[in-house]
Amino acid sequence: MTGSVTVVGLGPGDPRLLTQAASEALAQAQDLIGYIPYVARVPDRPGLTKHATDNRVEIDRAGHALRLAASGRRVAVVSGGDPGVFAMAAAIFEAVETGDPEWRHLSITVEPGITAMLAAAARLGAPLGGDFCAMSLSDNLKPWEVITARLEAVLRADFVISLYNPISSARPWQLGVALGLAADHRAPETPVIFARAVSRPDEAIRILTLAQARETKADMATMVIIGASATRLIPRGEATPFVYTPRSVPA
Amino acid sequence: MTGSVTVVGLGPGDPRLLTQAASEALAQAQDLIGYIPYVARVPDRPGLTKHATDNRVEIDRAGHALRLAASGRRVAVVSGGDPGVFAMAAAIFEAVETGDPEWRHLSITVEPGITAMLAAAARLGAPLGGDFCAMSLSDNLKPWEVITARLEAVLRADFVISLYNPISSARPWQLGVALGLAADHRAPETPVIFARAVSRPDEAIRILTLAQARETKADMATMVIIGASATRLIPRGEATPFVYTPRSVPA
Numbered sequence: 001m002t003g004s005v006t007v008v009g010l011g012p013g014d015p016r017l018l019t020q021a022a023s024e025a026l027a028q029a030q031d032l033i034g035y036i037p038y039v040a041r042v043p044d045r046p047g048l049t050k051h052a053t054d055n056r057v058e059i060d061r062a063g064h065a066l067r068l069a070a071s072g073r074r075v076a077v078v079s080g081g082d083p084g085v086f087a088m089a090a091a092i093f094e095a096v097e098t099g100d101p102e103w104r105h106l107s108i109t110v111e112p113g114i115t116a117m118l119a120a121a122a123r124l125g126a127p128l129g130g131d132f133c134a135m136s137l138s139d140n141l142k143p144w145e146v147i148t149a150r151l152e153a154v155l156r157a158d159f160v161i162s163l164y165n166p167i168s169s170a171r172p173w174q175l176g177v178a179l180g181l182a183a184d185h186r187a188p189e190t191p192v193i194f195a196r197a198v199s200r201p202d203e204a205i206r207i208l209t210l211a212q213a214r215e216t217k218a219d220m221a222t223m224v225i226i227g228a229s230a231t232r233l234i235p236r237g238e239a240t241p242f243v244y245t246p247r248s249v250p251a
Numbered sequence: 252m253t254g255s256v257t258v259v260g261l262g263p264g265d266p267r268l269l270t271q272a273a274s275e276a277l278a279q280a281q282d283l284i285g286y287i288p289y290v291a292r293v294p295d296r297p298g299l300t301k302h303a304t305d306n307r308v309e310i311d312r313a314g315h316a317l318r319l320a321a322s323g324r325r326v327a328v329v330s331g332g333d334p335g336v337f338a339m340a341a342a343i344f345e346a347v348e349t350g351d352p353e354w355r356h357l358s359i360t361v362e363p364g365i366t367a368m369l370a371a372a373a374r375l376g377a378p379l380g381g382d383f384c385a386m387s388l389s390d391n392l393k394p395w396e397v398i399t400a401r402l403e404a405v406l407r408a409d410f411v412i413s414l415y416n417p418i419s420s421a422r423p424w425q426l427g428v429a430l431g432l433a434a435d436h437r438a439p440e441t442p443v444i445f446a447r448a449v450s451r452p453d454e455a456i457r458i459l460t461l462a463q464a465r466e467t468k469a470d471m472a473t474m475v476i477i478g479a480s481a482t483r484l485i486p487r488g489e490a491t492p493f494v495y496t497p498r499s500v501p502a
Contacts, residue, residue: 009373011270014272015271016270016271016272016275017270017271017272017363018270018271019262019267019268019269019270019365020266020267020268020269020271020274021265021267021268023271024267058498082365082369082373083373083377084369084372084373084377084378084379084380085369085379086498089373089376089377089380089495090377090380090381090495090496090497090498091498092377093376093377093380093485093493093495094495094497094498096485096493097483097485097495104485104486104487104488104493105487105488105490108493109373110372110373110374110376110377111373112268112365112369112370112372112373113365113369114270114333114363114364114365115369118333118335118336118363118364118366119363121335121340121361121363122260122333122334122335122340122360122361122362122363123361125340125344125361126334126335126340126341126343126344126361127335128335128336128385129335129340129341129344130341131384131385131386131387131401132384132385133382133383133384133385133405133410134379134382134383134384135382136382136498141498141499141500142499142500143500143502146409146500149408150382150408150409150410153404153405153407153408154384154404154405154408154410156404157400157401157404157405158397158401159384159401159405232348234344234347234348234355235355236355236356237355237356239356242344242347242355242359244340244341244344244345244348245341246341246345247309247337247341247342247345247387247392248392248393249392249393249394249397251394
């Protein structure tokens with residue numbers, strides 16, 4: 001087979017946050033597959049066919065990409081952020097594992113991107129400066145009991161916690177429960193970041209305390225970073241404070 | 252003050268993995284500060300003064316950058332990978348917090364980059380496809396007991412685990428102990444990735460079982476990813492298998 005699939009990380013939104021390798025992969029694609037707003041970020045050009053689909057059908061989208069590649073096309077599957085972090089790459093490999101055995105012999109590559117937690121962290125300072133974890137708060141794909149057990153584990157062990165998919169219209173209460181669990185383990189003044197649409201025109205980043213975060217609404221485009229016990233602010237007068245987690249943990 | 256510090260993520264090594272924003276920040280710098288091999292990655296040009304220093308002195312390097320900026324210079328501090336992940340950003344903000352109060356009013360920005368775990372994951376498939384954590388295995392800055400407690404927590408809770416700084420000449424045994432702990436919680440056939448110098452000419456990526464990893468030497472340029480219980484290989488005949496972690500956790 002001569003076709004290929006490249007899963008391309010578009011980063012958080014600003015085209016200046018794409019890697020050169022990702023830009024080149026987009027320039028070489030014949031077919032572009034992805035969630036509607038990600039496909040819309042890539043300019044139209046002659047020779048590029050766009051296939052924009054709704055968010056809920058990652059596995060169908062993956063199968064579509066693999067079938068096109070098997071027919072000889074150069075396909076780019078686009079993801080926001082990094083494709084390997086709660087995005088399209090895992091769906092592609094799930095489809096490869098369970099699909100047509102010939103798909104295993106396609107050229108399938110992943111072009112990494114700036115995932116949301118790195119983009120949000122960079123805007124504020126270095127909140128991920130110590131050990132940290134990344135969790136999806138969606139219980140569409142795993143039981144809620146697994147999510148709470150994982151949250152308890154990393155809260156106890158004092159990791160900085162990045163929460164992807166914290167909320168949606170179908171999952172309105174999970175973030176509140178997660179922040180409630182956090183409050184069982186961390187002080188009310190622990191910094192919590194709500195980062196929405198980082199690097200896009202509608203960017204809105206809020207630095208809250210854990211107590212405030214429990215009273216604050218987030219939406220689907222938001223990611224949440226819960227600080228560790230040592231995460232702190234550096235006040236700067238009128239300017240937004242820096243937020244960072246020291247590298248050291250005292251004995 | 253008119254000077255500035257930008258902490259720039261150079262990514263894993265291949266210049267094609269820099270973001271455009273990072274490239275622009277390097278092009279605008281008057282002074283370049285960083286660990287010798289990172290500074291060496293940036294081409295010389297008129298008007299750019301390079302200050303390359305040894306690895307062990309992050310805080311001195313941060314102070315140097317801030318003093319230069321306070322004197323009016325446009326300074327870029329370069330980090331491999333992403334500056335916010337076990338790299339220079341936290342050191343800069345530690346220096347800001349404890350140093351000259353005037354430094355808080357400098358323009359200090361961070362340009363994110365592709366951190367090693369994302370680059371390594373992209374090379375192999377989607378090993379970070381589920382919940383994951385990133386830990387530094389260095390006990391230079393935190394007690395070994397904290398490290399083992401954190402490892403036990405994330406092993407029990409079935410996170411994929413990325414280990415930064417797994418080994419050095421001064422810390423030869425820590426990785427072996429960490430993999431021994433992993434073997435208490437995960438099956439011997441669990442995939443473990445040793446990824447060295449990803450995207451550089453001397454790149455060497457090995458996909459091992461946990462049992463094999465315990466018998467294998469790593470070096471300072473290696474990062475280690477320990478799979479979760481569901482992390483698996485997709486065999487591809489003679490070609491390197493894909494490695495991925497499914498998005499779903501069964502009930």
